[in-house]
Each structure stands twice: as structure tokens, then as C-alpha cells.
Amino acid sequence: ILNVEQSPQSLHVQEGDSTNFTCSFPSSxxxxxxxxxxxxxxxxxxxxxxxxxxxxxxxxxISATLNTKEGYSYLYIKxxxxxxxxxxxxAFMDTGRRALxxxxxxxxxVQP
Amino acid sequence: DSGVTQTPKHLITATGQRxxxxxxxxxxxxxxxxxxxxxxxxxxxxxxxxNGEERAKGNILERFSAQQFPDLHSELNLSSLELGDSALYxxxxxxxxxxxxxxxxxxxxxxxVL
Numbered sequence: 001i002l003n004v005e006q007s008p009q010s011l012h013v014q015e016g017d018s019t020n021f022t023c024s025f026p027s028s029x030x031x032x033x034x035x036x037x038x039x040x041x042x043x044x045x046x047x048x049x050x051x052x053x054x055x056x057x058x059x060x061x062i063s064a065t066l067n068t069k070e071g072y073s074y075l076y077i078k079x080x081x082x083x084x085x086x087x088x089x090x091a092f093m094d095t096g097r098r099a100l101x102x103x104x105x106x107x108x109x110v111q112p
Numbered sequence: 113d114s115g116v117t118q119t120p121k122h123l124i125t126a127t128g129q130r131x132x133x134x135x136x137x138x139x140x141x142x143x144x145x146x147x148x149x150x151x152x153x154x155x156x157x158x159x160x161x162x163n164g165e166e167r168a169k170g171n172i173l174e175r176f177s178a179q180q181f182p183d184l185h186s187e188l189n190l191s192s193l194e195l196g197d198s199a200l201y202x203x204x205x206x207x208x209x210x211x212x213x214x215x216x217x218x219x220x221x222x223x224x225v226l
Contacts, residue, residue: 034215
């Protein structure tokens with residue numbers, strides 16, 4: 001069973017704060033790491049697909065980094081806005097299984 | 113709107129019954145994935161089809177089966193339903209079968225087993 005851990009479980013920040021959270025995954029047989037944003041009553045929406053060690057991706061105020069050797073990825077949100085409130089999921093894929101294993105997510109609440 | 117459609121949106125049924133969930137992928141996508149989101153668990157991968165063929169299998173119970181048709185839509189069949197099968201079932205699609213493809217999720221079907 002693959003272990004994909006996300007921390008913290010939840011986070012409350014004020015509008016304008018910058019924040020970051022962590023996804024930990026097995027450091028062997030890495031194939032890809034996906035980040036998703038999941039708003040309440042909607043479906044998960046893809047943010048990034050990361051494949052190379054040292055990868056950095058950016059989409060507006062959201063960015064992510066990847067360290068496959070030590071098995072972690074960070075997601076950063078700069079200047080959080082209330083519309084950033086959502087659960088952020090990471091999902092790991094190894095070379096053997098070719099299926100996504102999801103973490104349990106970090107629930108972010110941004111207070112205006 | 114991801115372009116992936118799922119029907120029905122909600123389904124309420126009784127234990128022991130059988131239901132079929134339907135998914136239409138985004139135009140041009142050949143892969144379809146099924147996921148289950150239970151209250152006490154995260155998103156769990158069930159099964160993947162690529163161009164009509166089963167490609168990968170996850171924690172799918174024997175009571176569950178799926179198929180992908182020539183027009184690429186997919187159906188997930190759940191039989192001998194139990195209370196614990198109550199969950200949100202998502203379908204996702206991607207252009208190919210590569211793990212580096214973005215998966216686009218549909219709106220989900222909420223199944224309630226009474």
C-alpha cells in the first residue's frame with residue numbers, strides 16, 4: 001500500500017497571507033505527482049502534473065516544487081484570497097502501478 | 113466545466129440492489145478512470161479503461177464492474193449493494209494513458225444505499 005501524506009490537515013489563514021503545505025510520498029519508483037484543487041460541491045480540478053526532480057510549476061499565485069529523491073512536494077499560495085478556499089489534494093503515481101494514489105488533502109480556509 | 117459528464121447526479125437505492133453509473137469523457141479523450149470517495153476515506157482509484165480495454169485496476173470490489181464502449185463512454189456497475197457502498201463516485205478522463213496526462217474530473221454521482 002502506497003503512503004501519500006499531506007500536512008497540515010487543515011489551515012485557516014487571513015486574506016493576504018501566504019501559505020504552503022506539504023505532500024510526502026515514497027521516494028522510490030517515482031513516476032509523477034499531481035496536484036488538484038477541490039472546492040466544496042464541485043469536482044477536483046487539476047493544478048499541476050510534476051515529473052522531474054527539482055521541477056517548479058506556477059499558475060498565477062499558486063506554485064509547486066518537487067523533490068523526488070526525498071519524496072516531497074510543496075504547494076505555495078502567495079497572497080491568499082477567499083476564493084482560494086478549497087481542499088488541495090496531491091496524488092502520486094509510481095512506475096509500477098500507473099494509477100494515482102491520493103493523499104487525504106489539506107483543507108484551506110481564507111478569511112476575508 | 114471539465115467537459116466530462118456523469119449521470120445520474122444522485123442515486124438512492126436499497127441494499128442488495130444493482131445500479132449503473134454512466135460517464136462520458138471529454139471529446140477526444142481515450143482514457144476513463146473511476147474513483148470512489150467515501151466519508152471516511154480519500155479518493156480511491158477503482159479502475160481505468162483506455163480505448164475500450166481495461167488498463168489498470170485498483171481497489172475495486174468483485175461486486176463492481178466497469179466497461180468502456182466503442183463511443184468511449186463508460187459505465188460502472190455496482191451490484192449487491194451494501195450500506196458501505198454509499199459514496200461519491202467520480203469519473204475522470206485524459207487524452208491518453210500516460211500518468212503524466214492531466215485527468216479531468218466529472219461532477220460525480222452521489223450514491224446513497226439505504
